[in-house]
Amino acid sequence: MSSANVACGGHAGDARVMAAVCAWAAEQGVAVGAHVSYDDREHFGRRALDVEPAVLRSQVRAQLTALRAAADAAGTSVRYVKPHGALYHAVARDQRHAGAVVEALLADADEHGGGLPVLGLPGGLVLDLARAAGLGAVAEAFADRGYRADGSLVPRGEPGDLLTDDEAVADRVVRLARRGDVLAVDGAAVRVDARSVCLHSDTPGAVALAARVRGRLADAGVEVRPFA
Numbered sequence: 001m002s003s004a005n006v007a008c009g010g011h012a013g014d015a016r017v018m019a020a021v022c023a024w025a026a027e028q029g030v031a032v033g034a035h036v037s038y039d040d041r042e043h044f045g046r047r048a049l050d051v052e053p054a055v056l057r058s059q060v061r062a063q064l065t066a067l068r069a070a071a072d073a074a075g076t077s078v079r080y081v082k083p084h085g086a087l088y089h090a091v092a093r094d095q096r097h098a099g100a101v102v103e104a105l106l107a108d109a110d111e112h113g114g115g116l117p118v119l120g121l122p123g124g125l126v127l128d129l130a131r132a133a134g135l136g137a138v139a140e141a142f143a144d145r146g147y148r149a150d151g152s153l154v155p156r157g158e159p160g161d162l163l164t165d166d167e168a169v170a171d172r173v174v175r176l177a178r179r180g181d182v183l184a185v186d187g188a189a190v191r192v193d194a195r196s197v198c199l200h201s202d203t204p205g206a207v208a209l210a211a212r213v214r215g216r217l218a219d220a221g222v223e224v225r226p227f228a
Contacts, residue, residue, distance in 0.1 A: 003031040003079070003226070018067055022074035031228055032071050033119075036063045036101070037084035045085035046156070053100035056087075060104035068112070079228040080138070081105060082119040083126070089153075092124035102129045109135070117228055122151065122193050138227050141176050141194035143169050143213060144203045149188040160185035162203060169209050170216040173197055177222045195227050 025032050037045030039059045051059075064081065071078050083091050083101060091098040101118070109115035117136025120126045127137035144163045146154035154161040163169050172182055176197065181189045199210055217224060 003033055003228070015066065015070065018070035019073060022067075022070045022076055026074045026076040031079040031226060032067070032076055033080040033082055033228075034064050034067045034078050034116075035082055035084040036060045036104075037087045040086075045087065048086040048090060051097075053096045053103075056097055056100040057104045057107075060101055061107060064104065064108055078116065080117045080119060080136075082140075088120065091126035092121045095125060098124075098126040098129050101126055102133055102135065105130070105135055106133055119196060119198075121153075136228075138196050139192075139194045140196040140198055141173075141182065141192045143173050143197050143199040144206075144209065145198075145200075147182050147184045147190050147192075149184045149186055149190060151190050151192065154185055164204050164209070166205065166209050166212040169199070170212045173213045174216050174220050174222070177217060177220065 022032055024030075036059075038047070038049045038051065038056070040047055040049060064078070068078050081101075082088070087097065087101070091101050105116055105118060115133075115135040117138050118126060118130045119138045119140050122139035122141075124139075127139060130137040142153065146158075146160035146163065148154055156162075163172065176182055176192060176194065180193060181191050184190050197213075199206060199213065203209065214224065
């Protein structure tokens, strides 16, 4: 089973998009995940914001609640949570914001029963806090983003931030599956202990890239299974 990260929001247009995506996911047997972020529509959640933890906790709860409603109406359910954009990077190292996200997930678990697993960078703080709280924690790698030698991602807009060549992307994922590492922009091998691989839908040629990755994994004898 593949998965779809659904960006969450509270506006009428957001609700229509979420409803349409959830309906499609239900038809195709695709797992739905909540792509929660800072409440920053203008910058698509890719701007770092120093919001108070209580505010962020409320934002995450509201977004997750909105997506749950759309998923329920479509006859499916939310299976995991993945912070988006600037929040994704912040919760890897920021105690306050990582804690706020985990608290929001615990509150959601209290309401709905059973906690949702959270995705993040290997070694990220949010994964440690999630595990300590009894939630699932899933480390992920990126098929189409550039890595630095320290394991962080090359910031968008900088040289090497995005991979779009189908062979390079497929080679990376097969290498990750076989060896547990990826090559950074400087050529260094970076250890990445991941259970999930992300390929962005807005990367040019994303559909062809995904097909190439899946085909190469099958050729390499790698079984693809859902984590959720």
